[in-house]
Amino acid sequence: MAPYAPPPAYFKVEELKRVFDHDNFDKRDAFRALADEPLFVPRHNVSLSYERELALDRLKRVSETKMISVFDFEKNPLNVMAAHELAGMLDPSFTTKMTVQYNLFGGTVLKLGTSRHRKYLHGVDDMSVIGCFALTELGYGNNAVEMETTAIWDPKTKEFIINTPSVIAQKYWITNVGDWSAVHANYAVVFAQLIFEGTNEGIHAFLVRIRDESGAPCPGVSIHDMGKKMDCNGVDNGKLAFEHVRCPREALLNRWSDVDEQGRFKSTITNRRARFLKVADQLLAGRLCIASMILGSAKSSLGIALRFSATRETVGESGKSDTPILAYQLQQLALVPLLARTAFLNCGLHVAKRAWSKAGPETPPLEYAEVVRLCCAIKPLVTWHGERCASVARERCGGQGYLSVNRMAQNVGFSHAGITAEGTFVQVHYPAGAD
Amino acid sequence: MAPYAPPPAYFKVEELKRVFDHDNFDKRDAFRALADEPLFVPRHNVSLSYERELALDRLKRVSETKMISVFDFEKNPLNVMAAHELAGMLDPSFTTKMTVQYNLFGGTVLKLGTSRHRKYLHGVDDMSVIGCFALTELGYGNNAVEMETTAIWDPKTKEFIINTPSVIAQKYWITNVGDWSAVHANYAVVFAQLIFEGTNEGIHAFLVRIRDESGAPCPGVSIHDMGKKMDCNGVDNGKLAFEHVRCPREALLNRWSDVDEQGRFKSTITNRRARFLKVADQLLAGRLCIASMILGSAKSSLGIALRFSATRETVGESGKSDTPILAYQLQQLALVPLLARTAFLNCGLHVAKRAWSKAGPETPPLEYAEVVRLCCAIKPLVTWHGERCASVARERCGGQGYLSVNRMAQNVGFSHAGITAEGTFVQVHYPAGAD
Numbered sequence: 101m102a103p104y105a106p107p108p109a110y111f112k113v114e115e116l117k118r119v120f121d122h123d124n125f126d127k128r129d130a131f132r133a134l135a136d137e138p139l140f141v142p143r144h145n146v147s148l149s150y151e152r153e154l155a156l157d158r159l160k161r162v163s164e165t166k167m168i169s170v171f172d173f174e175k176n177p178l179n180v181m182a183a184h185e186l187a188g189m190l191d192p193s194f195t196t197k198m199t200v201q202y203n204l205f206g207g208t209v210l211k212l213g214t215s216r217h218r219k220y221l222h223g224v225d226d227m228s229v230i231g232c233f234a235l236t237e238l239g240y241g242n243n244a245v246e247m248e249t250t251a252i253w254d255p256k257t258k259e260f261i262i263n264t265p266s267v268i269a270q271k272y273w274i275t276n277v278g279d280w281s282a283v284h285a286n287y288a289v290v291f292a293q294l295i296f297e298g299t300n301e302g303i304h305a306f307l308v309r310i311r312d313e314s315g316a317p318c319p320g321v322s323i324h325d326m327g328k329k330m331d332c333n334g335v336d337n338g339k340l341a342f343e344h345v346r347c348p349r350e351a352l353l354n355r356w357s358d359v360d361e362q363g364r365f366k367s368t369i370t371n372r373r374a375r376f377l378k379v380a381d382q383l384l385a386g387r388l389c390i391a392s393m394i395l396g397s398a399k400s401s402l403g404i405a406l407r408f409s410a411t412r413e414t415v416g417e418s419g420k421s422d423t424p425i426l427a428y429q430l431q432q433l434a435l436v437p438l439l440a441r442t443a444f445l446n447c448g449l450h451v452a453k454r455a456w457s458k459a460g461p462e463t464p465p466l467e468y469a470e471v472v473r474l475c476c477a478i479k480p481l482v483t484w485h486g487e488r489c490a491s492v493a494r495e496r497c498g499g500q501g502y503l504s505v506n507r508m509a510q511n512v513g514f515s516h517a518g519i520t521a522e523g524t525f526v527q528v529h530y531p532a533g534a535d
Numbered sequence: 536m537a538p539y540a541p542p543p544a545y546f547k548v549e550e551l552k553r554v555f556d557h558d559n560f561d562k563r564d565a566f567r568a569l570a571d572e573p574l575f576v577p578r579h580n581v582s583l584s585y586e587r588e589l590a591l592d593r594l595k596r597v598s599e600t601k602m603i604s605v606f607d608f609e610k611n612p613l614n615v616m617a618a619h620e621l622a623g624m625l626d627p628s629f630t631t632k633m634t635v636q637y638n639l640f641g642g643t644v645l646k647l648g649t650s651r652h653r654k655y656l657h658g659v660d661d662m663s664v665i666g667c668f669a670l671t672e673l674g675y676g677n678n679a680v681e682m683e684t685t686a687i688w689d690p691k692t693k694e695f696i697i698n699t700p701s702v703i704a705q706k707y708w709i710t711n712v713g714d715w716s717a718v719h720a721n722y723a724v725v726f727a728q729l730i731f732e733g734t735n736e737g738i739h740a741f742l743v744r745i746r747d748e749s750g751a752p753c754p755g756v757s758i759h760d761m762g763k764k765m766d767c768n769g770v771d772n773g774k775l776a777f778e779h780v781r782c783p784r785e786a787l788l789n790r791w792s793d794v795d796e797q798g799r800f801k802s803t804i805t806n807r808r809a810r811f812l813k814v815a816d817q818l819l820a821g822r823l824c825i826a827s828m829i830l831g832s833a834k835s836s837l838g839i840a841l842r843f844s845a846t847r848e849t850v851g852e853s854g855k856s857d858t859p860i861l862a863y864q865l866q867q868l869a870l871v872p873l874l875a876r877t878a879f880l881n882c883g884l885h886v887a888k889r890a891w892s893k894a895g896p897e898t899p900p901l902e903y904a905e906v907v908r909l910c911c912a913i914k915p916l917v918t919w920h921g922e923r924c925a926s927v928a929r930e931r932c933g934g935q936g937y938l939s940v941n942r943m944a945q946n947v948g949f950s951h952a953g954i955t956a957e958g959t960f961v962q963v964h965y966p967a968g969a970d
Contacts, residue, residue: 148580329939509951516944
């Protein structure tokens with residue numbers, strides 16, 4: 101087979117690239133250069149624990165380069181999404197760990213915390229603080245507002261007591277929490293029903309230390325790995341439970357509600373349901389993060405499939421194997437519409453990202469509702485599309501598409517993770533339609 | 536969550552089961568009982584070599600029970616397909632090894648061989664002969680008739696010399712051939728251009744010893760493992776090449792062509808293209824085998840998803856998590872049409888299997904062409920459907936569907952293997968439309 105030599109483009113490639121890149125051009129190019137580092141060379145047929153350490157090492161490398169920072173949410177929010185898109189082209193596992201570290205964990209501490217929590221944010225950036233986002237419970241993945249975990253205020257010691265009252269109340273799918281195969285996170289943002297003087301004040305978020313300096317789980321904290329998955333096996337998903345774990349008053353991320361030094365509960369939000377939506381707000385950015393990383397994976401699936409199709413030869417008019425499969429309309433009709441839709445969704449994601457990046461506490465409710473709709477609509481559209489790109493690319497590359505080295509399989513599994521993470525389309529479309 | 540207790544059926548379950556089972560009822564029930572044996576308990580997070588030995592052990596166990604035999608092609612052809620469907624519910628890897636051992640290898644020796652090859656067939660049944668089907672070459676997966684491997688007749692020694700002249704001529708994707716991680720096959724049916732006195736007489740099949748008693752590759756035979764795949768990692772796919780490997784005159788599977796003791800070539804088929812179609816005929820049964828095993832996997836995906844949906848609870852009218860997700864139309868509309876289509880394709884496969892099982896050398900050409908069409912049409916229909924069942928079931932089971940233990944991921948990968956194996960739909964539909 102002849103080496104691949106693409107024909108000269110009849111348009112300005114660099115300009116088209118800028119259209120799709122949209123923002124942070126230099127940072128994006130720097131991120132792309134990571135692919136050439138030995139650390140980012142794909143590894144296959146490795147153990148679960150190796151894969152997890154590799155994902156952590158890659159995340160640490162990205163943290164070193166400062167290509168993403170939790171402070172981007174304040175200074176350059178579009179860069180968070182740029183990093184996710186580029187990372188999604190490289191490795192689903194480290195990307196998933198990254199989105200939890202910087203967005204779900206870091207972003208929540210940034211936005212729900214106050215000055216007393218700022219010190220942890222520097223730890224997020226330099227990875228001395230590795231965090232989990234402990235919202236989902238086994239029995240309430242589809243009904244989080246009913247979660248069972250409690251944080252009971254103890255007025256005597258001025259502490260919260262975090263407790264997991266049942267098996268189905270254990271925090272489930274918690275990225276970065278690991279267990280035997282990954283001793284990574286030392287902190288978790290834990291969501292729990294705040295019980296104050298016998299009254300359930302609704303779901304609040306607490307910054308809880310879960311492992312000590314030695315890496316051992318803190319007293320009362322139990323952690324269990326969730327085992328082998330469809331893909332993203334470098335992600336150390338685990339189950340997390342608390343047995344009357346005490347944490348100080350300051351653990352409450354107190355942007356909207358607080359218990360003051362005198363032990364009085366106060367909140368600027370009166371409605372319990374509204375309190376939950378406020379504390380789970382980082383899931384909104386999360387949906388853009390997921391859409392961005394799966395967009396990256398869709399581009400990688402199609403890029404690999406189109407290059408292969410241009411070089412893989414099959415029977416031509418002479419009967420000899422001298423014609424690239426891409427010369428066949430059948431191959432074109434399978435791949436090119438997916439390419440067009442990728443471009444279309446890329447631009448749609450720009451619209452959602454821009455709207456989100458401009459929104460803030462001062463945004464009028466009706467306008468903010470539109471931002472929510474955009475974020476909730478783009479995530480399922482992109483992740484379903486990512487699944488189709490990976491699956492069709494796999495099929496159109498035949499046997500080669502089936503080999504792990506060619507990364508189609510990984511992108512099928514990655515898109516499936518994206519489809520489910522932070523709510524399937526039903527749950528996501530529900531707020532999109534209701535708000 | 537309440538334990539699963541299905542409501543009483545308002546029809547006779549056993550009768551419906553017989554409709555879908557179609558044939559070999561007792562053998563099918565015996566095969567189903569294998570699922571309870573410890574050997575068939577699914578294993579995850581194991582090494583490639585462990586997975587391969589496990590697949591071999593499972594195949595040996597099935598061989599012990601005599602639930603499938605290569606002589607079924609003569610005595611009870613529908614049982615071959617029954618075994619494939621049931622095996623496909625248990626484990627994609629051992630099923631894939633089984634279909635090569637009994638159908639592609641065993642079936643080819645049975646149908647293309649003559650009395651001098653019968654002794655090997657008993658070896659197929661008792662697994663003392665483990666075989667490969669070495670047709671596909673790296674450069675000619677989509678144009679097999681142009682393959683480069685040669686079998687040159689040496690009139691001096693009355694031997695054939697099998698040779699792989701180039702890198703792209705190596706036999707590729709060869710199941711059971713293994714390498715470092717699986718020393719399984721000792722024989723291969725090798726397809727090669729037969730060169731007799733300087734003339735290319737077309738593609739013929741040869742029964743070639745590839746490993747000696749110790750398990751070492753025979754002189755001139757080189758074997759390389761193909762590494763990690765999307766799934767079916769218990770299948771020891773490998774690359775196989777020959778460097779002037781000599782094999783006796785009797786190695787030629789001589790049902791249609793032969794070189795006699797006096798060293799004269801003769802063939803009952805004059806056309807070279809027709810010779811290829813004749814020697815590759817076992818691929819026809821192969822397509823029914825693949826359709827059968829992927830039908831089994833589709834049933835397993837849907838069975839698991841429907842049971843889960845009937846027990847997994849989500850928010851009901853009260854706002855509490857007390858209503859099974861299957862009560863939602865959205866869940867029903869995702870899964871029930873796939874169930875209906877599975878029943879439909881199951882019956883379609885019966886039609887194709889019956890037609891194939893009744894066809895033989897005496898079948899009139901026009902009638903045989905209809906059998907070919909049925910087999911070539913049902914295989915892509917069932918395998919695409921299997922992919923949709925597994926992928927949608929995965930999505931509709933949320934996070935649980937993503938855990939390997941729940942086997943959706945495995946069925947996604949298995950269906951993808953089925954889509955590609957023995958020709959994607961283009962190649963398969965081509966004979967379906969052309970003949």
